[in-house]
Amino acid sequence: MTTGEGLRAPYPGGTTMRALTIRQPWADAIAHGPKRTENRSWTTVYRGVLLIHAAAKPDTGDVTAARYQGKKPDARGAIIAAAELTDVHRPEGPYGCPCSTRWAEPDTYHWVLDKVIPLFEPIAAKGQLGLWHPAQDLLATVQADLTSTRPREGNCGHCQQPRPLFAASPDWLAPDLLCSPCWSRYAKARATGRFVDEDDAIANARTEGRAAANLRTILS
Incomplete structure (x- = not known):
C-alpha cells in the first residue's frame, strides 16, 4: 500500500x-x-x-x-x-x-x-x-x-484505564487502542471466532475467563 x-x-x-x-x-x-x-x-x-x-x-x-x-x-x-x-x-x-x-x-x-x-x-x-x-x-x-509498535500513553479504549496502549494488527478490525490486558481478552475471543465486534469479543472472553476461574475453584 x-x-x-x-x-x-x-x-x-x-x-x-x-x-x-x-x-x-x-x-x-x-x-x-x-x-x-x-x-x-x-x-x-x-x-x-x-x-x-x-x-x-x-x-x-x-x-x-x-x-x-x-x-x-x-x-x-x-x-x-x-x-x-x-x-x-x-x-x-x-x-x-x-x-x-x-x-x-x-x-x-x-x-x-x-x-x-x-x-x-x-x-x-x-x-x-x-x-x-x-x-x-x-x-x-x-x-x-x-x-x-511502541506503546502509546492514554486511556484504554475499552476499560478506560490510564495504561500503555497498543494498536491493532493491520488485519484486525479493532476500533481503539487497547491496554495489554484488554488485548489479551480480545485475542482470545478472536481466536474462537465467537464475537460480533470488539466489545462483544472482550465481554465473551471475560465471561469465559470467569467461568474457568469458577470451575477451578469448584475443583480445588
Whole structure:
C-alpha cells in the first residue's frame, strides 16, 4: 500500500485522507483529552481518516471548556493526531442532536470523531483553511508514526484505564487502542471466532475467563 491510498493501520479500509487545522487548546483536547466533537460553521461529505493539525496561533477567546485532566503538550503548527471522521450533522430535526457531550455547541455542524490516536511526536506542517490534502512526504512520516509498535500513553479504549496502549494488527478490525490486558481478552475471543465486534469479543472472553476461574475453584 502506498501513502496515497491512505492509512490501512489502524484504520482498515481507508482510501483517502484529509487534514483539519484546529487552534489550541482545542486540538490537544482531541489528541490528548476526551473531545470527540469538533464544531464547525460548515459541513463536508468526507468521511474517513482525518489528521488533526494544531494551528500556529492559539484561540484567544474563551477556552474554559477545553480544560481537562491530562497531558497538555500545546504543540503549534504541527500534525499531532489522527482520527476517523464518522459523521457530520446539525443539532436540528424532530429527534434533536445525537451528541450527548458537553463539547457540542448549538447552531454549528458537529463533526464526530472516533479512533483518535496521538502521534508520538508532533510533525511540523503548515496549516490551511478547510479540509486539506497532506503532502506525500508528510503522509509518509505520519504513516511511520502510526504504524509503530511502541506503546502509546492514554486511556484504554475499552476499560478506560490510564495504561500503555497498543494498536491493532493491520488485519484486525479493532476500533481503539487497547491496554495489554484488554488485548489479551480480545485475542482470545478472536481466536474462537465467537464475537460480533470488539466489545462483544472482550465481554465473551471475560465471561469465559470467569467461568474457568469458577470451575477451578469448584475443583480445588
